[in-house]
Amino acid sequence: MSTAAAQRFELLECDAVIRLSRKVAPDLGGNFRRCPYCAGRIAVHFESWTRKDDGTWAAEWAKADCLTEPSERSRKFDDWMKQHSYMPYVYWLPLEQALTRWVNKHYRFNIRGRKGYAEDQEPEVEIATVS
Numbered sequence: 001m002s003t004a005a006a007q008r009f010e011l012l013e014c015d016a017v018i019r020l021s022r023k024v025a026p027d028l029g030g031n032f033r034r035c036p037y038c039a040g041r042i043a044v045h046f047e048s049w050t051r052k053d054d055g056t057w058a059a060e061w062a063k064a065d066c067l068t069e070p071s072e073r074s075r076k077f078d079d080w081m082k083q084h085s086y087m088p089y090v091y092w093l094p095l096e097q098a099l100t101r102w103v104n105k106h107y108r109f110n111i112r113g114r115k116g117y118a119e120d121q122e123p124e125v126e127i128a129t130v131s
Contacts, residue, residue: 009056
């Protein structure tokens with residue numbers, strides 16, 4: 001990796017967990033650290049990646065999930081699902097786009113050192129918010 005890239009991005013292994021808070025992500029607006037439906041904590045995982053010239057991986061898309069989701073067997077699940085799936089392109093899409101941009105501004109993910117690494121394998125990284 002070039003010196004410029006090393007100074008600009010923090011390189012993380014694919015199993016890293018980034019815990020978002022005001023301290024960790026002061027440049028990420030507070031609205032993007034909470035669920036757009038209930039203001040609960042969120043977890044984010046990445047569903048697609050782009051390999052960069054230096055061999056690292058950048059997130060291509062982020063998928064955010066609300067951590068308040070009850071068990072599917074819970075009586076609360078149907079109501080929760082109705083609330084949290086209403087107009088996702090209005091509520092989840094801007095959140096996921098902002099998280100993808102923020103992560104790519106600060107991080108790259110390296111899968112070469114991963115046990116069982118395969119050239120066509122995609123990394124698994126999760127971001128979880130903290131209160």
